[in-house]
Amino acid sequence: MSAPPSRAPRAPRAPRDVRRTLAPTVATLAATAVLLAGCGSSTPAADGTGQPGKSGASAASLQGTVTVLAAASLTESFDQLKKDFEAAHPGVTVETSYGSSATLVQQVNNGAPASVVALAGTAAATPLDQSMVKDTKTFATNVLEIAVPPSNPGAVASINDLAKPTVKVVLCADTVPCGKAAQATFAKARIVPNVVSKEVDVKATLSKVRLAEADAAVVYHSDVVAAKDAVTGVEIPSQFNTTLSYPVITLSDDAATKAFVAYLLSAEGLSTVQSFGFGAP
Amino acid sequence: MRYAVRWRSRVALGVPAALALLLLVVPLVALLLRADWARIPADLATPTVLPALRLSLTTTSVTAVLCLLLGTPLAWFLARSEHRATSWVRALLTVPLVLPPVVGGVALLMTWGRNGLIGQYLTPFGIQVPFTTVAVVLAETFVAMPYYVLAVEGAMRGLDPRLESVARTLGASDLRYLRTVGIPLVLPGIASGLALAWARALGEFGATITFAGNFPGRTQTLPLLVYVELERDPQVAISISIMLLAVSVLVLGVLRGRWLR
Numbered sequence A: 001m002s003a004p005p006s007r008a009p010r011a012p013r014a015p016r017d018v019r020r021t022l023a024p025t026v027a028t029l030a031a032t033a034v035l036l037a038g039c040g041s042s043t044p045a046a047d048g049t050g051q052p053g054k055s056g057a058s059a060a061s062l063q064g065t066v067t068v069l070a071a072a073s074l075t076e077s078f079d080q081l082k083k084d085f086e087a088a089h090p091g092v093t094v095e096t097s098y099g100s101s102a103t104l105v106q107q108v109n110n111g112a113p114a115s116v117v118a119l120a121g122t123a124a125a126t127p128l129d130q131s132m133v134k135d136t137k138t139f140a141t142n143v144l145e146i147a148v149p150p151s152n153p154g155a156v157a158s159i160n161d162l163a164k165p166t167v168k169v170v171l172c173a174d175t176v177p178c179g180k181a182a183q184a185t186f187a188k189a190r191i192v193p194n195v196v197s198k199e200v201d202v203k204a205t206l207s208k209v210r211l212a213e214a215d216a217a218v219v220y221h222s223d224v225v226a227a228k229d230a231v232t233g234v235e236i237p238s239q240f241n242t243t244l245s246y247p248v249i250t251l252s253d254d255a256a257t258k259a260f261v262a263y264l265l266s267a268e269g270l271s272t273v274q275s276f277g278f279g280a281p
Numbered sequence B: 001m002r003y004a005v006r007w008r009s010r011v012a013l014g015v016p017a018a019l020a021l022l023l024l025v026v027p028l029v030a031l032l033l034r035a036d037w038a039r040i041p042a043d044l045a046t047p048t049v050l051p052a053l054r055l056s057l058t059t060t061s062v063t064a065v066l067c068l069l070l071g072t073p074l075a076w077f078l079a080r081s082e083h084r085a086t087s088w089v090r091a092l093l094t095v096p097l098v099l100p101p102v103v104g105g106v107a108l109l110m111t112w113g114r115n116g117l118i119g120q121y122l123t124p125f126g127i128q129v130p131f132t133t134v135a136v137v138l139a140e141t142f143v144a145m146p147y148y149v150l151a152v153e154g155a156m157r158g159l160d161p162r163l164e165s166v167a168r169t170l171g172a173s174d175l176r177y178l179r180t181v182g183i184p185l186v187l188p189g190i191a192s193g194l195a196l197a198w199a200r201a202l203g204e205f206g207a208t209i210t211f212a213g214n215f216p217g218r219t220q221t222l223p224l225l226v227y228v229e230l231e232r233d234p235q236v237a238i239s240i241s242i243m244l245l246a247v248s249v250l251v252l253g254v255l256r257g258r259w260l261r
Helices: A014-039 A074-086 A102-108 A161-164 A177-189 A200-209 A221-226 A255-265 A267-274 B001-032 B038-046 B049-080 B084-098 B103-112 B119-125 B133-157 B161-169 B173-183 B187-203 B206-211 B221-234 B233-253
Strands: A064-071 A092-099 A116-118 A135-148 A168-172 A192-197 A216-220 A231-233 A242-250
Touching: A064 A074, A064 A102, A064 A168, A064 A255, A064 A267, A074 A200, A074 A221, A074 A267, A092 A102, A092 A255, A102 A116, A102 B233, A116 A255, A135 A177, A135 A200, A135 A255, A135 A267, A161 A177, A161 A216, A168 A200, A168 A255, A168 B133, A177 A216, A192 B001, A200 A216, A200 A221, A200 A231, A200 B119, A216 A221, A221 A231, A221 B133, A242 A255, A255 A267, B001 B233, B038 B233, B049 B084, B049 B133, B049 B173, B049 B187, B049 B221, B084 B133, B103 B119, B103 B133, B103 B206, B133 B187, B133 B206, B161 B173, B187 B221, B206 B221, B221 B233
Parallel strands: A064 A092, A064 A116, A168 A192, A168 A216
Antiparallel strands: A116 A242, A135 A216, A135 A231, A135 A242
């Protein structure tokens, strides 16, 4: 909306009065601005251990920036990979951005600058503009798990409890991989849960359980591991569960990008990813 | 020489002005150009669109009624009060105007959520606000009410204060004055306030998806559907966007004469 909520011409008033009217408005706006400024300070550089300067004295002496778009479920593991890689290659800055795989693929197709895309599940990569793809490798697997608040208000002990109409279940949207996988799992288990919301990505889904607004969410095992004590995991039996293979897709021929992908696929990189609850490729 | 100076200043002002206009207009044109006009009727008949449209229309209408019933008295108090606290209330009202809607959604969760300030007392009665249509209305009212109150307050301030004095000397109560004199005189202000608030509610996204979630038929309004459809079928998302754009232009048409002249 372009039209500001302007006031109609008012009766003439004393200037002192006008000033009195405006001062609190300005004060409130300033206070809001300060609050907002405080909110946006979590830049990727904040936790970078490596100095992304140009002192190229390191052994690899790689330079540049690697832009990594990764599925929301990879948030914690890729934050760690970024830290370790930057420490080993001081000349390289790794910029990470997380979102649902469906959103990331849309962003790349619409020209978002990305050197590497890591997606939840191979199916998510289908809509990706294949002419940009240089290389695709599988680096991890993940399975679904039920997350419940530590107090477990819905008394969820198994996937069958999600069939109870009193249990409020949050899933990922049908368009994103965790939503598709959850649909497949419920179909296999022949369960129709009481779904109250379909969130835009797996972390948004998990947050509804972290806030204890939902009784259960179907997320990835890795999300339950990453959330530590904030949620409790309830395993889904393997005959119902859905396993996703995570592909890492290289979109750039840049040396730093290749080094990052090589590091991810190295024994050290894979063990980092697996320490966050992912399975071996 | 004089002409040269005049032309130079014309260009110095004209170029940024044209750029500003392009920045605003080109995205709208791009949306129109990318639309597959022949497909729009079929796209709007997608099974997900009708529930979202119905939900958007009902929730925004309820929001407009809430603004009318609750916002009009507030606007009146703000317009007539000379008290120091009034200006602080007005300042508080502007906060939701500038607050990122997603922050509003978090604040609403902290209020009405299962463990929220008010929500914790509702939980024992089996009432849960998040993920319901009520939550959508609360989110829309949170972002839309300030527009309505500020618009109506402005209109009420424009009234001749002598009208109220005369009504009072004739023995009319506040309620009677408002019913017979005040509100009829500010009807145009109320109408444009409602249109603004309704349009803002229709466009609400951040607070809704944070607080009310996203479920077809229950909390998935048109803007949420646009977001989800963009990942499934971008063409459907564009078609819905065109519809929302048309509605916005329509509302502007209603407001014409009040803010555009």
